[in-house]
Amino acid sequence: MHRAAATGSIALTLVSALTLTACGGSGGKGVAADAKQTLTVWAMGTEGEKLGDVAKEYQKAHANISVKVTPVGWDVAHQKLVAAAAAGKLPDVVQMGGTYLGEFADMGALEPVDTKTVHEGDFFPAAWKQGTYDGKTYGVPWYVDTRTLFYRTDLARKAGLKGAPATMADLQSAAAAFHSKAGTKWGINLQPGGLDTVQSFYPFLYSAGGAILDDQGKAVVNSPAAVHALQEYGAFFDKGLSEKSVRPGYDVTKDFNTGAVPMFLGGPWMTSLLDDNYPNLKGKWAVAPVPADKASVSEAGGSSLAISADSDHKAAARAFIQYLTDPQGQADWYRRTKDLPADVAAWKTGTLAADPSLKVWRAQMETARTTPSQPKLTEITSKVDSAIESVTQGRTSAKAALDKAQSEIEGLVG
The missing domain is CATH 3.40.190.10 (Periplasmic binding protein-like II)
Known part of the structure; x- marks a missing residue:
C-alpha cells in the first residue's frame, strides 16, 4: 500500500504476469560497489520528488557513485513497471508498493534480499512481511504507514x-x-x-x-x-x-x-x-x-526498496538501500517527508521518541496487519x-x- 492509495487517486493497469517474459539475473558478478558507476532509481509520488535531495547527499560521501532518481507518478507506476520488467529494463533500485511486490517477484524481475546482512528483526513485522513472497524476501522496508x-x-x-x-x-x-x-x-x-x-x-x-x-x-x-x-x-x-x-x-x-x-x-x-x-x-x-x-x-502500508534481477550494479544498489533503511537514514527521511520509519531503532531518539502523538502511530504499527503478497x-x-x-x-x-x-x-x- 502506498500514500496515494488512501486518497483514491491511483489508476492501476492490471496486466497478467502470464503475458510477460520472466526476467533473469545478469549472469555475471556485475560492477563492484567501489567502481565508478551510475545507479538508476525509480521512486513514486512524493517519495520520488524528495529522494533526489537524499541522493545528492549520498553522492558527496560516495564520489564514485552517481545516483539518477526518476520520479514516477503512482497513477502510471504499475504500467511503467510492467513494461520495464517485460523488457528487462527495470532500474537498479525500484520502490515497490505493497500490492506490487508479489507480482514482480513472481515474474522473476526482483533480486532476493541477502538476509544475512539485512535482518528481519530490525523492522516492524508487518513491514517485513510486505516485502516477502513465496518464502523469500525481495524488498527491504523503506517506510511504513498505518491508519x-x-x-x-x-x-x-x-x-x-x-x-x-x-x-x-x-x-x-x-x-x-x-x-x-x-x-x-x-x-x-x-x-x-x-x-x-x-x-x-x-x-x-x-x-x-x-x-x-x-x-x-x-x-x-x-x-x-x-x-x-x-x-x-x-x-x-x-x-x-x-x-x-x-x-x-x-x-x-x-x-x-x-x-x-x-x-x-x-x-x-x-x-x-x-x-x-x-x-x-x-x-x-x-x-x-x-x-x-x-x-x-x-x-500496515508503506513501501519497500527492491533491486532488479537484471541489474549490473547490485553491490552499489545494496549499499544505497542500506543507507536509506538504517536507523540514521530512516530518521533523516522522516525529517524530510514525515514518512514513518520501518526500522524500529529509528524510533528511539529525537522527535520520534518524544512526540506523544507519534507514540499512537508506533503502537498502532506494532499490531498492524497486511495481506500476504500475491501476483x-x-x-x-x-x-x-x-x-x-x-x-x-x-x-x-x-x-x-x-x-x-x-x-x-x-x-x-x-
Missing part, C-alpha cells in the same frame, strides 16, 4: 464525548453524537466505493479478526468475522452517518476543517496537511488508536472494493457481497 483515528476534540466536547471512542460500538455512538448534538453534517468519513475502498475497510476487518487471505494465501474474505466487520462498516451509511456518494479527488481535510466531518481514519501524512493548511485548527484535533472490536488492529493482489482487492460498495449503496447484504468476492478471489489465488 489511526483523527477526530475534532472541540466538537467532541460539544457532542458530550469525554474522549476518543475506544471500541467500534463507541465509534458508531460517537458519530451519531457528533451529528445530532454537535450539528456536524456527517458523523465520520468512510470511503463508500471506488478504487481502493478496501483501505478504508481494513481497520474494521482486521480489528474484527477477519482477513482477505490467510497466511497460506487462502481466500477467507467471507468468514463470520469479515461479514461482521462489513455489517458494522455498512451501518454508518445505513444510518446516514457517512456520505454514500463517491466524490473524485475528495479532500477530507477540508470538511474536517469546517466541521462537516468530525472524524476520519487517516495516515501520518494527514498530520502535515492539517498543520500546514489549517493552522487555526491547532489544538482542536487529535489522533487516537483505531477503536477496538476484538482488538485494535489497523493495516494478482490488485485484482484481489478490487473484488473486495466492489463488495464494500454493494453494501454501502444498499444493493446487497454483507454476507452476499462477501460470498461473491470469496468465489471470485478463489479463482485468482488458484
